[in-house]
Amino acid sequence: MKAIQTFIDHYNYFITIFLMVAGLYVVIARGNMVKKLIGLSIFQTSVYLLYIAPGKIIGGTAPIIDPAFKVYSNPLPHVLILTAIVVGVATLALGLALVVRINEAYGTIEEDEIFRQDGGK
Amino acid sequence: MILLTLMAIVVIAIVTQRSLFGVVILSGAYSFLMASVLIVYDAVDVAMTEASVGAGVSTVVLLGTLALVKTREARADARQPLALFVALVVGAALVWGTLQLPSFGTADAVIHRHVAPYYLQNVVPQTNVPNVVTAVLADYRGYDTLGETTVIFTAGIGVMLLLRGAWRRAQRNRKDA
Known part of the structure; x- marks a missing residue:
């Protein structure tokens, strides 16, 4: 019974971890560079959940001060993650520009084909 | 959920x-x-x-x-045992770490007792902005936001440099052909 309660209380963390692990797996295991970058951004967005979820108070409301409300969720994770989202899309754009450049130089975006063209194993 | x-x-x-x-x-x-x-x-x-x-x-x-x-x-689904192993180990470590965290939505967790109450109480008298997130982002931590925009600016320059070179070469190739 207690185990089930713990599971429900931490369900958001488990999903967050699942997203993180899935992103990590895609980054390591997939050779296609666009897929890799999407995996990286899934990894990144899972961190948003990791930050925002502890800030939520059940019965609280969005942190916009109004006399009608007393309990607000924690605003600080929101500030941090706003920054993270914008920086995340900037790095994604830079990575994709590199992918376009690699595609131009090698004619492919598959990692193993690029290694083969470089004369590696 | x-x-x-x-x-x-x-x-x-x-x-x-x-x-x-x-x-x-x-x-x-x-x-x-x-x-x-x-x-x-x-x-x-x-x-x-x-x-x-x-x-x-x-x-x-x-x-x-x-x-x-x-x-x-391109690649047909090649199983990657090492990647799967690394991912699972990381996942297990994270699950182990989060089990000690406070339950979802509790109001007396440590995160809610640090500086957050200060902002929630003082944001309207000090900045006159009712939206706490905006006030912290642009008032209290304005320099950090400036740094963030610098990052975006740098990334934008990088993208432009990479893609402009590619575009020029494409033009030249078209002329040669």
């Missing part, structure tokens, strides 16, 4: 999907689900940003890339 489960399902689809076009569309759907979850977590500003930047700009940038490269992932 249902939204979170949906997100997990979409991510499984992203991992298994071979067509890159499908992956991009799924990641747009993923971003919208993320925005919905953030609204449930009271993070309305973050949800708005995620819906516009994550689901909007990212998808456009990804589609723009797909227009220039091949849209099919």
Whole structure:
């Protein structure tokens, strides 16, 4: 019974971890560079959940001060993650520009084909 | 809870999907689900940003890339035991770490007793901005936001430099041919 309660209380963390692990797996295991970058951004967005979820108070409301409300969720994770989202899309754009450049130089975006063209194993 | 489960399902689809076009569309759907979850977590500003930047700009940038490269992932599904192992070990360590965290939504967790009450109490007298997130971002931590815009500016310069060179070479090749 207690185990089930713990599971429900931490369900958001488990999903967050699942997203993180899935992103990590895609980054390591997939050779296609666009897929890799999407995996990286899934990894990144899972961190948003990791930050925002502890800030939520059940019965609280969005942190916009109004006399009608007393309990607000924690605003600080929101500030941090706003920054993270914008920086995340900037790095994604830079990575994709590199992918376009690699595609131009090698004619492919598959990692193993690029290694083969470089004369590696 | 249902939204979170949906997100997990979409991510499984992203991992298994071979067509890159499908992956991009799924990641747009993923971003919208993320925005919905953030609204449930009271993070309305973050949800708005995620819906516009994550689901909007990212998808456009990804589609723009797909227009220039091949849209099919080549390799047949090769199992990668090492990657799976690393991912599972990391996952297990994280689960072990989060079990000690306070339950979801409790009001007396440590995170709510540090500087957050200070901001919530003083934000209107000090800055006259009712939205606490805006006040912290632009008033209390304005220099950090300046640093953030510097990062974006640098990334923008990088993208322009990379793509302009590519465009020029394409022009030259066309002239030669």
